[in-house]
Amino acid sequence: MTAPNDRGVVWLGSPAFPEAAREALKDGQLRANLRRATATIRDKRLSVSAELDDWEQLRDAAAAIKQHTARHLDRYLVQLEESVTAAGGTVHWAADAAEANRIVTELVRATGGSDDETREVVKVKSMATQEIGLNEHLAEHGITAYETDLAELIVQLGDDRPSHILVPAIHKNRTEIRDLFAAEMGRHGIAAPEGLTDEPRALAEAARRHLRHKFLSAKVAVSGANFACADTGTVLVVESEGNGRMCLTLPETLITVMGIEKVIPSFADLEVFLQLLPRSSTGERMNPYTSAWSGTTEGDGPSAFHLVLLDNGRTDTLADPVGRQALGCIRCSACLNVCPVFERTGGHAYGSVYPGPIGAVLTPQLVGVDSDTKGAAASLPFASTLCGACYDACPVKINIPEVLTHLRAKVVEAEGGRTVEALAMKAAGKVLDSPRLLTAAQKAAALGGKVLARDGRIGRLPGPLHGWTDSRDTPAPPTESFRSWWRKNREGGTS
Amino acid sequence: MRIALFLTCFNDTMFPGTGRAVVEVLERLGHTVDFPQEQTCCGQLHFNTGYRPDAVPLVARFARTFADYDAVVTPSASCAGMVKENHPLLAADYAPAGLQREVAELMPRVHEFTEFLTDVLGVTEVGARFPHTVAYHPTCHSLRGLRLGERPYQLLRAVKDLELVEVPAADSCCGFGGTFAVKNADTSAAMLADKADTVRAAGAEVLCAADNSCLLHIGGGLSRQGSPVRTMHLAEILAATEGVAR
Numbered sequence A: 001m002t003a004p005n006d007r008g009v010v011w012l013g014s015p016a017f018p019e020a021a022r023e024a025l026k027d028g029q030l031r032a033n034l035r036r037a038t039a040t041i042r043d044k045r046l047s048v049s050a051e052l053d054d055w056e057q058l059r060d061a062a063a064a065i066k067q068h069t070a071r072h073l074d075r076y077l078v079q080l081e082e083s084v085t086a087a088g089g090t091v092h093w094a095a096d097a098a099e100a101n102r103i104v105t106e107l108v109r110a111t112g113g114s115d116d117e118t119r120e121v122v123k124v125k126s127m128a129t130q131e132i133g134l135n136e137h138l139a140e141h142g143i144t145a146y147e148t149d150l151a152e153l154i155v156q157l158g159d160d161r162p163s164h165i166l167v168p169a170i171h172k173n174r175t176e177i178r179d180l181f182a183a184e185m186g187r188h189g190i191a192a193p194e195g196l197t198d199e200p201r202a203l204a205e206a207a208r209r210h211l212r213h214k215f216l217s218a219k220v221a222v223s224g225a226n227f228a229c230a231d232t233g234t235v236l237v238v239e240s241e242g243n244g245r246m247c248l249t250l251p252e253t254l255i256t257v258m259g260i261e262k263v264i265p266s267f268a269d270l271e272v273f274l275q276l277l278p279r280s281s282t283g284e285r286m287n288p289y290t291s292a293w294s295g296t297t298e299g300d301g302p303s304a305f306h307l308v309l310l311d312n313g314r315t316d317t318l319a320d321p322v323g324r325q326a327l328g329c330i331r332c333s334a335c336l337n338v339c340p341v342f343e344r345t346g347g348h349a350y351g352s353v354y355p356g357p358i359g360a361v362l363t364p365q366l367v368g369v370d371s372d373t374k375g376a377a378a379s380l381p382f383a384s385t386l387c388g389a390c391y392d393a394c395p396v397k398i399n400i401p402e403v404l405t406h407l408r409a410k411v412v413e414a415e416g417g418r419t420v421e422a423l424a425m426k427a428a429g430k431v432l433d434s435p436r437l438l439t440a441a442q443k444a445a446a447l448g449g450k451v452l453a454r455d456g457r458i459g460r461l462p463g464p465l466h467g468w469t470d471s472r473d474t475p476a477p478p479t480e481s482f483r484s485w486w487r488k489n490r491e492g493g494t495s
Numbered sequence B: 001m002r003i004a005l006f007l008t009c010f011n012d013t014m015f016p017g018t019g020r021a022v023v024e025v026l027e028r029l030g031h032t033v034d035f036p037q038e039q040t041c042c043g044q045l046h047f048n049t050g051y052r053p054d055a056v057p058l059v060a061r062f063a064r065t066f067a068d069y070d071a072v073v074t075p076s077a078s079c080a081g082m083v084k085e086n087h088p089l090l091a092a093d094y095a096p097a098g099l100q101r102e103v104a105e106l107m108p109r110v111h112e113f114t115e116f117l118t119d120v121l122g123v124t125e126v127g128a129r130f131p132h133t134v135a136y137h138p139t140c141h142s143l144r145g146l147r148l149g150e151r152p153y154q155l156l157r158a159v160k161d162l163e164l165v166e167v168p169a170a171d172s173c174c175g176f177g178g179t180f181a182v183k184n185a186d187t188s189a190a191m192l193a194d195k196a197d198t199v200r201a202a203g204a205e206v207l208c209a210a211d212n213s214c215l216l217h218i219g220g221g222l223s224r225q226g227s228p229v230r231t232m233h234l235a236e237i238l239a240a241t242e243g244v245a246r
Helices: A017-025 A028-050 A054-069 A072-085 A097-109 A129-130 A135-142 A150-157 A174-189 A200-216 A244-250 A265-283 A314-318 A323-330 A332-339 A340-345 A356-367 A376-382 A389-392 A400-415 A420-432 A435-453 A482-489 B009-014 B015-029 B044-049 B052-066 B077-094 B097-109 B112-118 B140-145 B150-157 B185-202 B212-224 B234-239
Strands: A090-094 A118-121 A144-147 A220-224 A227-230 A235-239 A252-261 A290-295 A304-310 B003-005 B073-076 B111-112 B132-136 B164-166 B206-209 B230-233
Touching: A017 A340, A017 A376, A017 B185, A028 A265, A028 A332, A028 A340, A054 A072, A054 A265, A054 A323, A072 A090, A072 A227, A072 A304, A097 A129, A097 A135, A097 A220, A097 A252, A097 A304, A118 A200, A118 A244, A129 A135, A129 A252, A129 A304, A135 A144, A144 A150, A150 A174, A150 A200, A174 A200, A200 A244, A220 A244, A227 A265, A235 A244, A235 A265, A235 A356, A235 A400, A244 A290, A314 A323, A314 A356, A314 B230, A323 A356, A323 A400, A332 A356, A332 A389, A340 A356, A340 B112, A340 B185, A356 A376, A356 A389, A356 A400, A376 A400, A389 A400, A389 B140, A400 B044, A420 A435, A420 B044, A435 A482, A435 B009, A482 B009, A482 B015, B003 B015, B009 B212, B015 B230, B015 B234, B044 B077, B052 B077, B052 B097, B073 B077, B073 B097, B073 B112, B077 B097, B077 B111, B077 B140, B097 B111, B111 B112, B112 B150, B112 B234, B132 B150, B150 B164, B150 B234, B185 B212, B206 B212, B206 B234, B212 B230, B230 B234
Parallel strands: A090 A304, A118 A144, A118 A220, A220 A252, A252 A304, B003 B073, B073 B111, B132 B164, B132 B206, B206 B230
Antiparallel strands: A227 A235, A235 A290
């Protein structure tokens, strides 16, 4: 098995979720930014999904296609390789992040241009390359990767981390972005114009001017993929700005890094996904740019196309019959936008390129919870109230609460019953499996409550329950439990 | 019909009044209710925290305790959801075929209280009077777990002299989440603060729900803020007969 640090995914050194969340919650600006942004997307998503009479059937169809593909992934991946190769592309297989990074670096170098030309690549927004830490790896080898998606550019210029799958700079408001553009753009190319305002149009124009010459000069582009059709070898990128389209068509060489779970059996299956994805992600009926290409075409677009198929923990995830649902994710972010936890903490608290509810089920599986039960990844399945809003919103019907409790059990199993909590749970189990012991515990609780309560309410307490009592009063347990009352009043017995 | 009350360990210990209210309403409707003393807990605490094997004896106890009843009624949407959704799952993974069969046979007879009233008994008017302004909090397990939908509202609208008001963003989780409130106390408190704000904005005297656990959390937050809004289980409102001649 690959060591987790060969897989990327998580940001090394991230604290466990409760601590990271505590820090994030102190940032009032962040919470205001998030509340406004998630509420807007949430409302748009609800109204455009309600327009379709067959929305639920579409979700069922998407879930069925993804389940079917996962069961026959070996077959569809080989078919995809054959189709892409037949169409003039080259397929590479990468077991983990390290191998994928090595392949991409060698491919960039092998393009054989002048030194300057092989020192720059332009990038289409891509989760897979975030996952493997490609930009950092390329930088170590003297190659600069320029993010061209507006939000990714904001993150890159700020030497920041993405906090949302679709809107990676959701934690920033436009004033913060203006300041960043004014300070940083000049160091990486064309500077922001003098007197830049925080009007969205002005910010977009500054980004456009900054990026334009990079599109025109770069010889190599790197992208991810939203879908790849096994039957035709067609690869798709779905985006809003057209910057992706520039990267996918202008450079001579295109390298696409794609998680193996992104394959779908047939071009015809896109009918389902291209209805679900834009509505679930940006709340639009249709996204502005959908680029699809099959291998290479003489005189049109890149003359070389490389598809890097990335495993990086996905085969391990596939082996888990409950957890594998998470591989159905189409990265729409609907679960993030409806999640009450994400809305308060933001994405950075998850310590992973995959934040929010989907991150809480995907990250621990990709890196393995058994590798480090005290680590950030193992804390993620507990970062949920199990409220179920994510499951209702998911366009491919991933039962995220089911996977969360499943992964909690795996974390606890990996801890091997050696924690204080495990001992407490064992003790509670004994009491709760015995009406006699439960009755005794109820009497003890009533006595304890009498000691601790003032005016019938228990206030702040020290010790392990302070997290509860710091924010809430608790009523003192009543002197008589129901079972005791029933015995006396309905069965004529004594307690 | 032989009806058993599954009160839940939490209500038994902390909210005996909810149990008395369920019995009161069902008896008023002409039914006899039993409380088998062998009952304890549904195992949700263990299941949701990751201690599945420790929940298995509780699944067996539940199946044994309630096997002979025609209906098992519980005033907790989250415990009803635990029993209906996860007891079969735990039985399949950890229990012999005999228990799996007993669990499967019992499941259709397990009902959350409001669902039992509206769907099994076919009643929405239970003879209650409660002359107060009331808001209903649809807990996550009521709303997205059991899909209780309109049922609690139908029951509340039929209560005499009750004025029902809406909580803004009512479908948003209150932040309780069982051990989440302790493991992720800061996030839970942030969610609670927002929920308490919307509850106060609703302008109700009483906030009710189909789960005392969420109400303990929300009510605890309101009390700490000095808010006069009271929390009550829905069953206690349906049991109320303030000023009705009896």
